[in-house]
Amino acid sequence: MFEELKIGAWASIDSRCPIRLLAAxxxxxxxxxxxxxxxxxxxxxxxxxxxxxxxxxxxxxxxTE
Known part of the structure; x- marks a missing residue:
């Protein structure tokens, strides 16, 4: 069916980036x-x-230690 991991890009995320969750x-x-x-x-x-x-x-x- 699907491979364990398949990706062709990366992302750099900082504190200004909004993050939303879709839990299904x-x-x-x-x-x-x-x-x-x-x-x-x-x-x-x-x-x-x-x-x-x-x-x-x-x-x-x-x-944070």
Whole structure:
């Protein structure tokens, strides 16, 4: 079906960038939408979202110690 990861671009995001969340239980995941006009969308299944939250939490802890 789908490959584990397929991407052809990158994004640099700072605190001025709006971030919206589309959580859709029927899709079994969440989509993060970065930006207003030119957007970057990131869809994560539940396990990937959990990994991102854990890694982000650990990283914030290290950066703010």
């Amino acid at each position: 239980p029927e899709d079994e995941g969440a989509t993060l939408i970065f930006g207003d006009h030119d957007t970057f969308e990131l869809h994560l299944d539940v396990a990937s979202l959990q990994s991102l939250v854990e890694l982000g939490t650990e990283t914030l802890h290290r950066l």
